[in-house]
Amino acid sequence: KAKETSPSTANRHLALIRAILRKACYDWEWTDKVPKIRLFPEPKHRVRWLTPEQVKMLLKELPIHQQDMVIFALSTGLRQSNVITLEWSQVDLERKAAWVHPDQAKARKAIHVPLNSIALAVLFRQSGKHPSRVFTYKGRSISWANTKAWRNALKRSGIDNFRWHDLRHTWASWLAQQGAPMNVLQELGGWESEEMVRRYAHLSKPQLLQHAELVSNVFIGTNLAHPKKKEVREKL
Template structure:
């Protein structure tokens, strides 16, 4: 059977001259396109077996196959965006023609525009595709060298309580409520936007984020303080399913940049992003002496190194440990002659 359907997608199925079975999705709902993909794979298998020839593959084929194999990734949508950007530069190009130079030329188009973290992320995804093409699919003899990703400086920006009050006063009411809840819980933007009543238990003063919704892929259990509970109480009855809604009573799907920027300007706050509300929450806790391992669990960070960014905000937590040296020194001094 050369072609068969699974759901709405056509799959190819054939045996190579070497006796190996090829059974994979064509990624297409169009039978003619699937047949073309089947014929191409079969012709390549014949050339490899009879002529010992490794066929040339294009960036388009590699990107397409990568996306087919990575549909299970939680970051799939973001990965598609990155691949689409590289596709602007490598469309139709043979994989063996992708070099350090051609990669750098592509990156130069974003010089002074992209932050180091964005460059690093784009290079990582490109590298992953090229490595798979060489190591798994055997489409390349070697992985081309790539420009070195710039070092990412971890950015921490947080608000003082006075700045927070000014910002909340100037935000639209619905946005202010979400910002207030983010500051009270440390939850990321999407977790606030998509929070459902089924994830909230005000009697137990908790809410939770499921693992498939969390960046680290693990459930997050949030203790609700009085501020968070008050926000939830004001949202009750506005929507049957979702906690936060917009002006027309429909679920809030995004934070509108215009209103956010206008509020920041009116409040006299610069260089501040929505995600910095989470940094503010963590910074306030660290300043009040919350142990970093507790902060890690509360914020749902998978990597302890991410929490260490806040260590410098609570140097007082080392005071008790530092005093141990006092005790040793005092013993030593008292034991000296004439002490």
């Protein structure tokens, strides 16, 4: 079967089977343990992310309700499903925090979401529009973000090959570029394994320079960088 389909296609089917098994275990309690399913190795793909300039162009082309959803996603790194289903009961504006319940998280673990000033501003703009849901459209809850309006906005912005999930990649890439440690990025993103976070490690390498410079302090402090030249008297 592996010869008939690509590894990515086979993995999509296996992921569905794994999701059903997880539901059978955690929700239906039909089994005590989720069998481990190994996926086929897939070729590594380039992480797709946008520059701030591209995001600015995209926001101008989006309808107002989607603008705030995109800004919130870029400020928190939350997945599409966690953004569109976010409820006010999951938000604490005073503590500047939100949370994703284990049954809403891909790794089945609760995620603490610190709310920065940009995310808070979005929430304040949405406050009072709906009794339970944070993000709505014309007073109704939103079920899907990958709409025609989203796709048209991408097209008008000249942005190709970009999915809503790539907003999460953009958030992680920006954090890595700003020097966020990989372990912090993993916790903020709610990733289960370090391997998922390593996709962004190459973006943080320029930040390693400040740590590499620590060695130069040793040279400067001990004058190792400029050793005195030993006088050598040659016999004439």
